[in-house]
Amino acid sequence: MAPADGSMLDRRVILAGLAVVAIAVPALLAFNTPPSATFLNQAASFVGWGAWLVTLTGALQARCKGGQRSGLTALIAALGVLILAALISPLWTGLPTTLSLSSAGLVAAAVLSAASASATQRAGHGRAAFEAFCTGLLVAGVLSSFIGIAQMFAPEGTFGALIAQSSAEGRAVGNLRQPNHLSSLLLWSMIALVWLGDARQLARWATGALMALMLFGVVLSGSRTGMLGTLLLAFWGVVDRRLSRTARITLWLLPLLYVLFWAGVREWAHLHEQVFIGEAQLHKADISSSRFAIWRDTLALIAAHPWFGVGWGEFNFAWSLTPFPNRPVAFFDHTHSLPLQFAVELGLPLATLVLALLGWALWAAFCAARDAVDEAPQRRAALAMVVMILVHSLLEYPLWYAYFLLPAAFAFGLCLGVPASAAAVEPVASAAPGRRIRPLMIGALLLLIGGVASVVDYWRVVVIFAPPEGSAPLAERVQAGRHSWFFGHHADYAAATVAPHPGQVLSAFETAPHYLLDTRLMTAWANALNEAGDVDRARHLAQRLREFRNPQSEEFFAPCKTPPKDGAPAPFQCQAPLRRYDYRDFR
Numbered sequence: 001m002a003p004a005d006g007s008m009l010d011r012r013v014i015l016a017g018l019a020v021v022a023i024a025v026p027a028l029l030a031f032n033t034p035p036s037a038t039f040l041n042q043a044a045s046f047v048g049w050g051a052w053l054v055t056l057t058g059a060l061q062a063r064c065k066g067g068q069r070s071g072l073t074a075l076i077a078a079l080g081v082l083i084l085a086a087l088i089s090p091l092w093t094g095l096p097t098t099l100s101l102s103s104a105g106l107v108a109a110a111v112l113s114a115a116s117a118s119a120t121q122r123a124g125h126g127r128a129a130f131e132a133f134c135t136g137l138l139v140a141g142v143l144s145s146f147i148g149i150a151q152m153f154a155p156e157g158t159f160g161a162l163i164a165q166s167s168a169e170g171r172a173v174g175n176l177r178q179p180n181h182l183s184s185l186l187l188w189s190m191i192a193l194v195w196l197g198d199a200r201q202l203a204r205w206a207t208g209a210l211m212a213l214m215l216f217g218v219v220l221s222g223s224r225t226g227m228l229g230t231l232l233l234a235f236w237g238v239v240d241r242r243l244s245r246t247a248r249i250t251l252w253l254l255p256l257l258y259v260l261f262w263a264g265v266r267e268w269a270h271l272h273e274q275v276f277i278g279e280a281q282l283h284k285a286d287i288s289s290s291r292f293a294i295w296r297d298t299l300a301l302i303a304a305h306p307w308f309g310v311g312w313g314e315f316n317f318a319w320s321l322t323p324f325p326n327r328p329v330a331f332f333d334h335t336h337s338l339p340l341q342f343a344v345e346l347g348l349p350l351a352t353l354v355l356a357l358l359g360w361a362l363w364a365a366f367c368a369a370r371d372a373v374d375e376a377p378q379r380r381a382a383l384a385m386v387v388m389i390l391v392h393s394l395l396e397y398p399l400w401y402a403y404f405l406l407p408a409a410f411a412f413g414l415c416l417g418v419p420a421s422a423a424a425v426e427p428v429a430s431a432a433p434g435r436r437i438r439p440l441m442i443g444a445l446l447l448l449i450g451g452v453a454s455v456v457d458y459w460r461v462v463v464i465f466a467p468p469e470g471s472a473p474l475a476e477r478v479q480a481g482r483h484s485w486f487f488g489h490h491a492d493y494a495a496a497t498v499a500p501h502p503g504q505v506l507s508a509f510e511t512a513p514h515y516l517l518d519t520r521l522m523t524a525w526a527n528a529l530n531e532a533g534d535v536d537r538a539r540h541l542a543q544r545l546r547e548f549r550n551p552q553s554e555e556f557f558a559p560c561k562t563p564p565k566d567g568a569p570a571p572f573q574c575q576a577p578l579r580r581y582d583y584r585d586f587r
Contacts, residue, residue, distance in 0.1 A: 011059065015132035018055055022048030023136030026403040027185055028143055030164040030175045034465040035490045036458075037177055038401065043455045045402040046109065050448025052132075053116045057441040060123045071364020072118050072416040076111055078357035079409075083107045085312040085346055093311035094587035096511040098488045103313060105450065105486075106402060112443045113406045114413035119440055121375075121417025130378040130414060131201065134192035137407070141189020142210060145217035148172030148182060152220045152265075170275030172220035176403070179277075183226030184392050184404065186214045188385050190233060194251070195381040198244045211250060212257065219261040222277035225392055230258050232391060236384050242376055290328035291336050291395065297324050298335045301344050309347035310583065313514070318344075320517040320544060321583035327547050331518050334400065338393040362386070365415035382411040454486060461490040474498065489515045496524050503531025513586070519545065519552040526556075530572045540581045542573035 026045040032038070086103040089095040120129045150157065151166040151173060164175045174182035190211060197207035218226040237243065237251025269276035297319060301310060310318035316333040335341045342351035365386065369379040389398060389408045398404040461481040463471055471477060474494075481491030492512040499505045502524045509525050522545040529538035545553055560574035569575075 012128060012131070014055065015052075015128060016135040018048070018052040019132040019136030020139050021136075022052040023133070023403075023407060024140035024143065027140040028147070028175050030162055032164075033462050035461060035487075035493070039458055040455070041176065042402040043451050043458070045406060046451030046454065047448055048451075049109070049113065049402075049406045050444050050446075050451055053112065053444035054441060054448060056120050056125075056129055057116050057438055057444055060119065060125065060438075071361040071368070072114065072413065074357040074364070075114055075361035075412060075416065078354045078361065079107050079111045079114075081350065081354050081357075082312075083111075085350070089312040089314070093314050093514075094317070094510065095311060095313045095514050096489050096492075098484065098486050098511070099313050099515060102486050106400075106405065109402065109447055110405050110409040112440065112447060113409040114416075116440050116444065117410045117413025118417035121414050126375055126414055126417060127378055130195070130382065131199070133407070133410065133414075134196050134381075137185075137189045137192040138196065138210070141186050141192070141214050141217075144174045144176075144182060144185055144189075145213050147174055148217040148220045168277060170269065171222045171277040172217060174217075174221075179221040179223045180225050180392070180396050181398060181401070181404070183218045183221040183223035183229065184389060184398055186217045186221075187226065187229040187233065187388050188407070190214050191236075191381055191384045191388065194243070194247050195377060198247050198377055204246060207246075208250065211254075215254060215257055216261050219258060219265060225395055227258070228391065229388055230254050232388060233384075240380055242380065290330060290332075293326065293328045294319075294332050294335060295337060295340060297322075297327060298337075298340045298344050300324070302340075302348065305344075305347065307347050307349065309343070309345045309351070312345050314583075315341065315344055316516055317514050317586075318583040320513075320522070321541075321581075321586055323544070323547070323580075325547060329549050331516065331548065333516050334397040336396055338390075338397070338399065341397065361412065361416065362390075365412065368415055368418075379415055382414045385411040386415065457484050457486055460484045461487045461494075464491060464494045493521060496528070497521060499524070501531060502528035506532060519548070519550045523553065523556050526573060535572050536577050536579065537581060537585065538572050539575050539577040541586075543576065546573075 022045065025048055026041045029041050029044055032040055083104045086100050086107065090097050090100050117126075117129070120126055147163050149172070150163055152170070155166060155169070157163075164173070164177055166173045167177060168179070171179055172182060173179050174185065176182060176185065193202070193207060193210055193214070196202050197204065202210075215230070218230060233251050234255050237248040237254075240248070243251075266276050268274070298315075301315075301318060301322065304322075305318075315335060316331070319327075319332065335344060339351070339355060342354055346354065365379075365383050369376065369383045372379045386408060389404060392398050399408060461484055464474070464477045464481050467474075467477065472480075478491050478495045481494070482488050484491065489511045492508040492510075493515065495505050496502060496508040496512050497520045499508075502509075506528055509528060512521060513525060522541055526538045526541040526545065529535070529541065542556075546557065557573060559571045564570050
């Protein structure tokens, strides 16, 4: 590589630093405050990505006239359909506008990320951007691996401002607090490491050592998705002959190294009488962790509502209020499968359109990576990241989180960007003054500002659940929280679940159940309907709650264990409804 001049070196350092802020900081942020365990991580992602994309799009020195690859058009069209579905859902379902705007804003940020990446690639700066992108992922992966090691081997010290306490004994979860999220982040980081190694940005010994460290983190997560991802990395090493010989051999050896690490951690756990979830996962009676059951119920909902689905964001609401006697015990808010999520919420016709557009974009990205010459390594590594997260999305829902969606969209956009020829580039200086301000840069600024504003807005509901000293009374905090643009449903949840007579706050149940129906909310809602004289629908709710077999509902159903005295009627929660209802009767 030719030595870079001072200005180029400074720009690389700035890009890498901002990429670390955009990618690593959200993954490493341990601090959180109720009601959401991940919102601050997502807000940090919005702010960081806004700052990075402002720098990327503002630094482009040319306006490209070349043709756009059709795959990018397909990707943006698919995301556009999702934005439209989110925005119109409140018009025909009970979805609160707070949730609608949150979803639409998140997907719009993904459009911005993909379009900015494509524009950067077309302007000839794709390699510099991808180098910074991979640097951010590497920092996130290395530090998350150390966090996972601390959570596994020194759990007594893993709570505080820097390292989150693991929610599961014998399992690393990272500061994202979910083992599958940790494993997916580490797999992405390993792909970034392969590219950085082949680009000679790291010494071979460092590449090998960091690869082993992050694979060890994947093992400690106990994630079966991580195990599958390790096999996918090995498969990448088999099929991609343009990788260096060292990189291919390293990828081939990953499954073997995984087995060795897994066996070593298992023996350590046995010797120290500790729990290793990785071993327990393989001996579960239900290896799918209730996924098979939720997929079965989802297919039943699709069969009942094939044309228009249940509405964007309404899966949990529809599933929780539909009779499923053999439902999983957990309260699922997603189907744990991206195609099924689209099918049940959008309906089969629209879901097919979205999946077809995404498939078209993925095929275009594959063709671009296959046919590329100079930029082939970065395209193939970016494509590997996209494929990895899409495989994860068949079993989970990582793309519902900004810290996965925005990087995935950026990698996808880089795959689909077409480098412009010199003849297709017009210097910005020759353009009209009004054209100097690019829409992408404006969008990035709005993303940054919106991220900051969302944190301010979030604090309007934080004070409800974690009031500082000297706060206003609860009723006043709830009322103020209801005016939140994006989080008003949390205030309604508080109003519904703390009211001594929930029948007096029926308006709270118009929004709160559409976020997540759990034991507390279903109990309060059933009591509210009963108090309001809507006894039969209260019975239906009680019967649905009983299906979850949740220990927290035992007190609610305790009267059913004792026969009524003196011929008095049984409490409403002990009776079956007189007619059949479905979720649409509760909108």
